[in-house]
Amino acid sequence: MKTAKTVMEVRSYVKTWKAEGKTIGLVPTMGFLHQGHGSLIKKAVEENDIVIVSDFVNPIQFGPGEDLESYPRDFEADKKLCERLGADLIFHPEPEEMYDKPCTAVDMTVLSDGLCGSKRPGHFRGVCTVVSKLFNITKADRAYFGQKDAQQLFIIKKMVADLNFDIEIVGCPIIREEDGLAMSSRNSYLSEEERKAALCLYKAVKRGMEIITKNMPAATLIEAMTAVIENEPMARIDYISVVDLEELKELKSIDKPALVAMAVYIGKTRLIDNFLYEL
Ligand code: AMP
Secondary structure (H helix, E strand, C coil): CEEECCHHHHHHHHHHHHHCCCCEEEEEECCCCCHHHHHHHHHHHHHCCEEEEEECCCHHHCCCCCCCCCCCCCHHHHHHHHHHHCCCEEECCCHHHHCCCCCCCCCCCCCCCCHHHHHCCCHHHHHHHHHHHHHHHHCCCEEEEEHHHHHHHHHHHHHHHHCCCCCEEEEECCCECCCCCECCHHHHHCCHHHHHHCHHHHHHHHHHHHHCCCCCEHHHHHHHHHHHHHCCCCEEEEEEEEEECCCCCECCECCCCEEEEEEEEECCEEEEEEEEECC
């Protein structure tokens, strides 16, 4: 497996692969890889001749006071996992390589207004900008994103359609720990006690999936899920929302396919989880 730190290196590998007629799959990540990332890499390896994993803690998607500095990093372990899963190239640039006093950004309206977008202003602008750059740098045929970050997946699909990127976006299911907690690099922040408390997110998802029915009021669903979280003293709800799948607008009643998404603080750690309801 190759490692690249510069855009020029990636471009030169990509040029050779393209000349050989090879298809390229891209897995964008912020590193500190776990089996959730691994599932994306495996799928990319199955479906493409070449797999590029980007491993970059993207500074412009973090807001002031967020965890950019403390975000966990372990590039050596990431390299091992990528190599073991059959990736061909890991792209690990420094922030200066990606951003040289930029004047340009890719922004999104409507889909980024609610859910995490309303809680983290500028976050999806940072995500759309870095993902656009990665699409241009790697010239990938397919890119793999997790359903865990459901709003991000919707936004990237819409960005690709709106801006005519010539790439297929592949969504991949949420990978969970044995007890149900969605895998996340941020789980490493949790103390032993917090790790136990964090299970309330999955409990709330399960409760939601059990009781959701067509045409029920969204408020009833949110109340039931809120009660599960509030039963855990270490947890503080950032939001629990039920939105449609076209514009990610709040639904009053579950009368169409819906995304039920939440963000919950466990101590200082903000975790997310979600499920889809297809009617
Ligand atoms: P991150 O490194 O957190 O930015 O995540 C990189 C990619 O991995 C994103 O597309 C995430 O949605 C995906 N991902 C992270 N955690 C999981 C998980 N538990 N299951 C599936 N995909 C995940």
